[in-house]
Amino acid sequence: MTYKIELDSDYRKNLSVFLIKDVQNAAEIKEMVVKGTLDCCVIKPTLIIHPFQIAVAANKAVISKMQDKMTTKTLHTEILYNLSTSRNITQSLMKFGVGESDKNMLVGVIEESGEDRTDNVLSHFKGIISPIEELPKFSDTALIKKTYKIKDSELAVSTLTDSVVTRIATRDFTSV
C-alpha cells in the first residue's frame, strides 16, 4: 500500500512515498512547500517509474546534506534536482516538481527513525490517497525515456528503473 524504506544507515532516516490522486489544492500545497511550512517533497508522477527512483534521489540528497555538499537550498529541492539530468536548478524543480494545476502527485516524506508525521503531512492534501501500486497508471514511460535519454537497445539489457537510477547516481559527472 505505502512505500517505506530505510535510507543510508549512517543517518537513520526513512523515506515514505505516497500517491495522491485528484488533489484540489495544488497551488496551496505548492506555496506551503516553498515556504517550508509543509515538510515534504512533492513530485510529478508522470516522470517516476518506480518509488525506488525517488529513494535513490532522496538518499543522495540526505548524504549530500550530511556532507554539506548540497547544490540546492533544502533537502526537498535537492531531491527534485537529483531526479533531473539537468544542471539548471530552476528547470529541474519546474520539471519534477508539481505545477499549480496538477491533480496527481507523489509525496515523499523523510523522517528520523521513530518519528511519525506522515499523517500530519498528508492531512494537508485535499485528494485521494491511493495505493503506490497504482503508480504505473500515472508514469509516462515515453516521457521518462526521453527525459533520461534511454533507448530501447538499453532496455534489452536493463529495466527502465535500473537505467534511470544509474543515471541519477552518476548525474554529477556524466552528461546524458
Next chain:
Amino acid sequence: MADDGRKCALGYDFKLIKQGAEAKVYKGNYLGRPTIVKERFKKSYRLLDLDNHITKERIKSEARAVLRCKIAGIHTPALYLVDFERRCIYMEDVQNSTTIKDYITQISEEAENEAGTAGSLLMKLYPIAQEIGKVLGKLHANNIIHGDLTSSNMLLVKDEKDTLTIVLIDFGLSHVESSMEDKAVDLYVLQRALMSTHANVDRLFATILDAYMKENKKESHEVLKKFNEVWARGRKRTMVG
C-alpha cells in the same frame, strides 16, 4: 554465524566478501535491495590529496563505464550511489549469478566425474564462449576498453528458460579508447587469464575470439592483426617501463 554480527567499515548491514589491491568489496542490503559496495580504500603511502584525487577520478571513470555499457546494450549492474567521501560505489548485487570462473570449474569437475572427453566439455561451454565473444565485440565496437577481462569479472546468469546472460563487472581499470592496440591488449589479457585459470579448456578462447570477430566485424581484421602482434611481444609495447 558469529561473523555476521561483527561491524565492518560500512556498518552491520554489510559483510566483507573480497579484498583486492585497490578495493574492498562488501555485500549487503541497501535501500531495500541486495547490494554490492566497492570501497577504494586509502593508500597510506600516497600523499593524501593526491590519493583523494586519484580515487575520485577512478571512481568516476568506473561509474561512467558502467553507464556507457548499458547505453551500448551490455549487461552491467545498476548503480545506486556513488559517494566520493566514503570512496564507495554502491551497485546492484546481480541475483542468481555465478562468475564464469566458478562455472567453468564446476562444469570441468562434472565432466571429469562423468569421465567425458575434453571435447564434450568444450561443447558444453560453447554457448557461453559465444555469448562472451558477442558481448566483448559489442564492448569494443563502442570503444570501451575493460582493462581487466578475466573469467572472474564476468557473471553468468541463467533464467528460468535457461537463457544465458553475461554480465560484465569491475570496470576499475576501464577507459574509453578507439585504438586497435588497446582492444588487442584487452583480448590478450583475457587469453592469458583463461590460460592460467582454466588450463583444461585452452580452446575456449578461440571460440570467444570467433564470436567477437562476428560482432565487431568492422574492426575484426585490424584487431586480429594487432592481437597477433601483441601475442608475439607481450602486453607492453616497449621493454621500457
